[in-house]
Amino acid sequence: MTGVQAAEPDAAEGRDEQEGVSLRFAPLPEHVRTARLVAVALARRAGVEDGLLDEVRLAVGEACSRAVGLHRSAAPGEPVLVRFAPPGERFRVEVADLVTGGPVPKPDEGEGDAGLFEASGVDADMGLAVLRGLVDDLEVETVPAGGVIRMGWPVQHPDYS
Amino acid sequence: MDLYLSTRHEGDRTIVEVGGEIDVYTAPKLREQLVDLVNQGRYHIVVDMEAVDFLDSTGLGVLVGGLKRVRAHDGSLRLVCTQERILKIFRITGLTKVFPIHQSVEEAVSATD
Numbered sequence: 366m367t368g369v370q371a372a373e374p375d376a377a378e379g380r381d382e383q384e385g386v387s388l389r390f391a392p393l394p395e396h397v398r399t400a401r402l403v404a405v406a407l408a409r410r411a412g413v414e415d416g417l418l419d420e421v422r423l424a425v426g427e428a429c430s431r432a433v434g435l436h437r438s439a440a441p442g443e444p445v446l447v448r449f450a451p452p453g454e455r456f457r458v459e460v461a462d463l464v465t466g467g468p469v470p471k472p473d474e475g476e477g478d479a480g481l482f483e484a485s486g487v488d489a490d491m492g493l494a495v496l497r498g499l500v501d502d503l504e505v506e507t508v509p510a511g512g513v514i515r516m517g518w519p520v521q522h523p524d525y526s
Numbered sequence: 527m528d529l530y531l532s533t534r535h536e537g538d539r540t541i542v543e544v545g546g547e548i549d550v551y552t553a554p555k556l557r558e559q560l561v562d563l564v565n566q567g568r569y570h571i572v573v574d575m576e577a578v579d580f581l582d583s584t585g586l587g588v589l590v591g592g593l594k595r596v597r598a599h600d601g602s603l604r605l606v607c608t609q610e611r612i613l614k615i616f617r618i619t620g621l622t623k624v625f626p627i628h629q630s631v632e633e634a635v636s637a638t639d
Contacts, residue, residue: 394551398528401549401580419611426582430550491583491619498618 388447392436400447401426404458407449411456412520421456421518424500428460428514431492435464435512455502455517465512529555530577533563539635540568545577548585556585560592560603569601572634581612586621593625602626604634 386407390396404425405418413421425447432445443463450457496503502517529552530545540563548556563571571592575581593603604626607613616622628634 394549397550398547419614422580423582423615426549426580430582430584433550491586495583495615495618499615 385451386449389444390447392433392441392443392445394430394433396445397426397429397433400429404447404449408456408518411452412522413456413518414521417518420499421458424496424503424516425458425460427492427496427499428458428516431514432460432462432464432512434492435462439464452520454520456520457515457517459516460514461511462513463511465507528552531555531559533559535568536635538568539570539572541572541574541631541635543574543577545579547580548578548588549580549582550584553584553588557588557591560588560595564592564595564599564601569596569599571596571601571603572628572631573603573605574631574634575605575607575612576609578607578609578612581615583615583619586615586619589625590621604628604637606631606634 386403388400388403390399401422405422408418408421409415429445429447436443436445440463446459446461448459448461450459493505496505496514496516500516500518504513504515506513506515528547530543532543532545534541534543542556542559542563544556546552560571573589573592589603589605596603606628607616608629613622613627616625616627626634626637626639628637
C-alpha cells in the first residue's frame with residue numbers, strides 16, 4: 366500500500382520502545398470522527414490540558430476532513446494518514462494527503478448535487494482558515510508526495526501540575 | 527448518523543433543532559433538511575444549535591449555503607447558540623458578522639431585523 370514516507374524512526378535514537386500511533390484510513394467522511402476521538406484520547410493521555418482538547422478535536426478533524434475531500438476528488442483509492450508522535454515535549458500530530466501539490470480537479474458545483482463538497486472551494490478554504498485561526502503551532506507543507514499538515518500543542522508535565 | 531434533527535413550524539418560522547455532531551459526515555443531512563425546507567416555501571428558518579456537541583467548517587459551509595438559499599427568497603436564517611465552544615468557530619471565521627446568533631429560540635423567532 367502506498368503511503369507517505371515517515372520521518373526517521375525513534376529507533377535511531379534508541380527509543381524504539383516508544384511508538385507513536387498511526388491511523389491509515391480510506392478517504393471516507395465517517396472515518397474523520399474516529400480520527401478525532403483517537404486524537405483527543407491521545408492528547409489527554411499525553412498531558413494536553415483539558416481546555417485545549419476541544420481545539421485538538423476540531424483541528425485534527427479539519428485537517429482530516431480536508432485530506433478526505435482532496436482524496437475523494439483526486440485519489441479516491443488512497444488512504445489518508447494521520448500520525449501521532451510518541452509522548453514528548455509537545456503533543457504532535459501530522460495529517461498527510463497524497464494530493465496537495467498536484468492538480469486537483471474542482472468538483473462540480475450544483476444545487477442538486479448530493480456530493481459532500483457542494484461549495485468545495487469555499488469549504489476547503491474555510492477548513493484551512495479555521496486551522497490557521499485556531500492552532501498556534503501549525504505548518505502546512507507541500508512535499509513531492511503530497512501535503513502535510515503538522516500541528517502541535519503544549520503538554521503539562523506531571524511535575525508542573 | 528451522529529446527528530439529530532427535529533423540525534417544527536411556528537407561523538411562518540421554522541425551527542430546526544439540531545443535536546450531536548455536525549461534521550463532514552453528518553453535515554449533508556442538515557443540508558438536505560435546509561434544502562427541503564426552502565423547496566417547501568419555508569424561508570424563515572431558525573437553527574437551534576444548543577444541543578450540538580461539535581461543529582466544523584463543513585457544518586459552517588452548510589449553514590452558509592442555507593443562508594444564501596433563504597436570502598434568495600428574502601428570507602432569514604438565524605441561529606440559536608450560547609455554547610462558547612461552538613461560537614468559537616464562528617468567531618474564528620468571522621461568521622458572527624454574517625449570522626444573527628440568538629440566546630434562545632424565543633428570541634430568534636420574534637426577531638424581525
